[in-house]
Amino acid sequence: xxxxxxxxxxxxxxxxxxxxxxxxxxxxxxxxxxKIEPPGGDPVRQWGASVGGHGPWWSVHGxxxxxxxxxxxxxxxxxxxxxxxxxxxxxxENFRPGHLDRFGLDEVTLRTAKPDLVxxxxxxxxxxxxxxxxxxxxVIGEAVGGLRYLTDHxxxxxxxxxxxxxxxxxxxxxxxxxxxxxMSALWRRDSEKSSxxxxxxxxxxxxxxxxxSLLEGVLPEYGTLGKIRQPTGGGIATTxxxxxxxxxxxxWVLIAANSDPLxxxxxxxxxxxxxxxxxxxxxxxxxxxxxxxxxxxIQNWTSQFDLAEVEHMLAEYDIPSSRIFDAxxxxxxxQFRARGMVQEITDPLLGKTLHPGVVxxxxxxxxxxxxxxxxxGAQTDEILLGMVGFSEDKIAALRKEGVV
Amino acid sequence: xxxxxxxxxxxxxxxxxxxxxxxxxxxxxxxxxxKIEPPGGDPVRQWGASVGGHGPWWSVHGxxxxxxxxxxxxxxxxxxxxxxxxxxxxxxENFRPGHLDRFGLDEVTLRTAKPDLVxxxxxxxxxxxxxxxxxxxxVIGEAVGGLRYLTDHxxxxxxxxxxxxxxxxxxxxxxxxxxxxxMSALWRRDSEKSSxxxxxxxxxxxxxxxxxSLLEGVLPEYGTLGKIRQPTGGGIATTxxxxxxxxxxxxWVLIAANSDPLxxxxxxxxxxxxxxxxxxxxxxxxxxxxxxxxxxxIQNWTSQFDLAEVEHMLAEYDIPSSRIFDAxxxxxxxQFRARGMVQEITDPLLGKTLHPGVVxxxxxxxxxxxxxxxxxGAQTDEILLGMVGFSEDKIAALRKEGVV
Numbered sequence: 001x002x003x004x005x006x007x008x009x010x011x012x013x014x015x016x017x018x019x020x021x022x023x024x025x026x027x028x029x030x031x032x033x034x035k036i037e038p039p040g041g042d043p044v045r046q047w048g049a050s051v052g053g054h055g056p057w058w059s060v061h062g063x064x065x066x067x068x069x070x071x072x073x074x075x076x077x078x079x080x081x082x083x084x085x086x087x088x089x090x091x092x093e094n095f096r097p098g099h100l101d102r103f104g105l106d107e108v109t110l111r112t113a114k115p116d117l118v119x120x121x122x123x124x125x126x127x128x129x130x131x132x133x134x135x136x137x138x139v140i141g142e143a144v145g146g147l148r149y150l151t152d153h154x155x156x157x158x159x160x161x162x163x164x165x166x167x168x169x170x171x172x173x174x175x176x177x178x179x180x181x182x183m184s185a186l187w188r189r190d191s192e193k194s195s196x197x198x199x200x201x202x203x204x205x206x207x208x209x210x211x212x213s214l215l216e217g218v219l220p221e222y223g224t225l226g227k228i229r230q231p232t233g234g235g236i237a238t239t240x241x242x243x244x245x246x247x248x249x250x251x252w253v254l255i256a257a258n259s260d261p262l263x264x265x266x267x268x269x270x271x272x273x274x275x276x277x278x279x280x281x282x283x284x285x286x287x288x289x290x291x292x293x294x295x296x297x298i299q300n301w302t303s304q305f306d307l308a309e310v311e312h313m314l315a316e317y318d319i320p321s322s323r324i325f326d327a328x329x330x331x332x333x334x335q336f337r338a339r340g341m342v343q344e345i346t347d348p349l350l351g352k353t354l355h356p357g358v359v360x361x362x363x364x365x366x367x368x369x370x371x372x373x374x375x376x377g378a379q380t381d382e383i384l385l386g387m388v389g390f391s392e393d394k395i396a397a398l399r400k401e402g403v404v
Numbered sequence: 405x406x407x408x409x410x411x412x413x414x415x416x417x418x419x420x421x422x423x424x425x426x427x428x429x430x431x432x433x434x435x436x437x438x439k440i441e442p443p444g445g446d447p448v449r450q451w452g453a454s455v456g457g458h459g460p461w462w463s464v465h466g467x468x469x470x471x472x473x474x475x476x477x478x479x480x481x482x483x484x485x486x487x488x489x490x491x492x493x494x495x496x497e498n499f500r501p502g503h504l505d506r507f508g509l510d511e512v513t514l515r516t517a518k519p520d521l522v523x524x525x526x527x528x529x530x531x532x533x534x535x536x537x538x539x540x541x542x543v544i545g546e547a548v549g550g551l552r553y554l555t556d557h558x559x560x561x562x563x564x565x566x567x568x569x570x571x572x573x574x575x576x577x578x579x580x581x582x583x584x585x586x587m588s589a590l591w592r593r594d595s596e597k598s599s600x601x602x603x604x605x606x607x608x609x610x611x612x613x614x615x616x617s618l619l620e621g622v623l624p625e626y627g628t629l630g631k632i633r634q635p636t637g638g639g640i641a642t643t644x645x646x647x648x649x650x651x652x653x654x655x656w657v658l659i660a661a662n663s664d665p666l667x668x669x670x671x672x673x674x675x676x677x678x679x680x681x682x683x684x685x686x687x688x689x690x691x692x693x694x695x696x697x698x699x700x701x702i703q704n705w706t707s708q709f710d711l712a713e714v715e716h717m718l719a720e721y722d723i724p725s726s727r728i729f730d731a732x733x734x735x736x737x738x739q740f741r742a743r744g745m746v747q748e749i750t751d752p753l754l755g756k757t758l759h760p761g762v763v764x765x766x767x768x769x770x771x772x773x774x775x776x777x778x779x780x781g782a783q784t785d786e787i788l789l790g791m792v793g794f795s796e797d798k799i800a801a802l803r804k805e806g807v808v
Contacts, residue, residue, distance in 0.1 A: 004592040006599060029588050047642065048621040049629055056628045057621025126765070131739035135724040139646060143658045143726045146734045148648070150570025151555060158562055161638035161648035161656060162728060165569050166554025172618045176580040181764030183587030184433050188408040190595035195410060202767035209745045212734060213763040214576045217452040217461025219746065222731035223758025224460045227453055229731055234565035238451065242543060244552070244565035252565060254547045320539040322547045324566060327626035327633055330550045330616060335535035341613045342623065354627025359617040360585030361530070363606035 003030020003367035011088040017171035019094035027064035041376040062373025069377040094122040116200035126206035141170035145211025152231035174210040240287040245302040347372040407434020407771035415492040421575035423498035431468035445780040466777025472784040498526040520604035530610035545574035549615025556635035578614040644691040649706040751776040
């Protein structure tokens with residue numbers, strides 16, 4: 001009743017987004033996650049909106065984790081981390097390359113504590129190479145990975161900067177790749193079907209590279225043809241019409257009527273059958289060449305109706321479409337609710353709130369949200385007593401010395 | 405010498421982006437991937453730019469896979485697929501829910517062929533719930549998942565539609581979650597550390613849900629405070645300055661000087677020490693409240709210099725920054741090259757081209773790109789002879805009947 005990864009223990013020494021996000025995904029699927037934070041806590045606890053000093057984001061970001069504080073700078077911290085590593089399957093971190101080594105937590109020492117440990121590091125540019133030490137925030141990873149260039153209107157349309165996706169996308173995608181690396185390494189280590197069973201691993205995920213790996217044909221098209229992919233705003237370069245159109249109420253609706261039969265239905269729905277006789281719109285190729293004119297016609301039509309009216313008509317004509325969901329739309333969506341993907345949760349620190357469900361969904365649906373993001377150091381004693389076997393007196397002494 | 409997933413066989417009955425992308429990631433890490441396509445081939449082979457009918461995207465999307473054709477509509481196809489499923493660890497598909505059942509390839513039948521098969525399905529809205537049958541393209545998944553709303557300028561800045569990220573992001577993220585599900589299920593099945601070892605799985609990934617799961621605090625902030633997260637263009641709502649700024653040459657540079665010491669260095673670099681005395685910019689909170697004015701000052705400064713000059717100065721003052729990379733920048737990047745993340749590859753169908761490397765990177769770097777995307781049906785005979793044990797005569801007969 002607690003997910004496919006029951007039996008795996010993850011030691012997270014992460015902060016901000018990438019490593020903690022990866023650990024959340026693993027915890028969602030049933031892994032046991034021990035998060036080590038400095039005594040002041042992971043700064044992400046305060047990011048975004050806040051209620052009495054507690055961030056709703058943290059409620060999700062820290063869920064299903066056990067949180068303990070360790071001051072890594074204290075000389076006695078090293079042994080605690082090694083004791084925990086010895087009982088863990090995975091160590092997951094996202095400091096700058098080499099940072100943990102400074103506290104004596106280099107790979108050789110970690111392997112002495114646990115020879116087959118799966119050491120997983122997430123960083124901006126990777127653990128090796130001439131650029132490994134550069135400062136990298138998520139936005140930089142997205143820019144270097146080639147995504148930010150494409151998240152923009154077509155050249156010449158607007159003199160505004162290319163937008164962020166609006167979320168920490170580079171961190172999240174790097175986190176997902178880290179989870180893939182971890183589960184691949186654990187399968188290799190634990191399966192007799194693997195010819196390298198018993199073997200640990202050292203996994204090295206860079207934000208820049210995680211983003212680059214999603215870029216479809218951008219790199220081979222440049223390599224083969226010298227073609228530099230350009231941004232295309234709300235549309236798609238190779239098919240039309242597909243874009244977002246504003247309705248009378250100001251809300252945007254997405255319409256993807258980019259096949260001949262769908263385009264016919266769209267023209268019938270708009271009561272503009274003359275478009276079907278117009279040579280500019282006679283084929284996908286023609287429509288792509290005249291996208292701007294076509295989008296203007298559709299925009300003119302949608303702006304006459306409220307969002308609900310437009311949605312109703314599009315559904316009636318079975319044209320792939322959707323309003324552009326904001327947070328309230330996501331929260332209210334019947335399909336998300338039916339599949340447990342929007343869940344009403346009571347967080348002891350926040351009260352009633354909403355959480356996204358567990359992805360990927362296993363059919364037996366056996367990965368519940370066990371608890372929300374705990375307070376700083378909430379499980380420090382429990383972990384030191386139970387997993388490392390320290391006495392209460394010893395823990396009290398460590399606390400006095402500022403180690404935990 | 406061929407990746408951590410050597411020993412795993414994936415049967416891909418996928419098309420377009422999501423399932424084939426997931427299979428690419430698994431193949432990159434050493435899994436054996438058998439891709440079943442209709443006799444006309446996966447339409448994605450023609451997507452994007454093309455050289456003599458061969459798409460550079462396909463070179464990457466199909467790499468490390470063995471491709472065979474099967475006409476699923478033919479009554480004799482079912483047995484071939486079941487024979488292949490019987491020797492596979494995973495079946496991965498992304499048809500509309502229920503589509504494979506129509507060819508007799510329902511779950512019960514698949515499990516008869518291979519009881520512990522890991523069946524993985526990717527769809528727009530998921531396999532269950534009132535909305536499961538809706539048409540879903542990637543752009544719709546991104547809109548329903550709440551991302552498209554945020555990939556936009558702040559309300560009132562421009563009357564332009566919110567942009568796509570520029571790539572099939574919803575498909576790719578759903579693909580990554582599918583890989584996580586697959587590896588979690590295989591670990592559970594094959595590890596003695598799991599209390600459910602030997603058990604297969606049925607994994608159900610929706611594009612909409614994969615996107616929703618990345619949305620940081622959007623859902624809990626709405627659930628707790630009723631706050632609807634708004635887009636913020638090139639900036640970040642909670643910190644400043646961080647944005648893209650245009651240089652004299654027209655190219656954009658990203659500057660993230662959003663801490664007090666970084667902001668000080670930026671002002672010194674711009675030779676505008678008076679900004680440090682300006683109460684509007686005296687703290688992060690103050691800078692956030694006056695982002696527009698601050699961005700205008702920085703924009704005015706960057707527009708006086710060419711990209712290379714601005715980059716040089718930012719590096720000298722150690723301010724986190726980067727040009728916004730286009731395809732040519734990615735291809736030329738020293739760090740990507742040093743880490744094998746941009747690789748020169750010869751594709752028999754295209755000639756010399758460039759591929760992104762394998763992510764996540766294992767330290768031993770034992771996951772080479774073995775081959776580029778094969779031609780349609782290139783391995784049909786080899787697979788039927790070697791894996792299913794058909795004779796050459798039988799294969800010839802099946803081909804004559806239009807089954808393969």
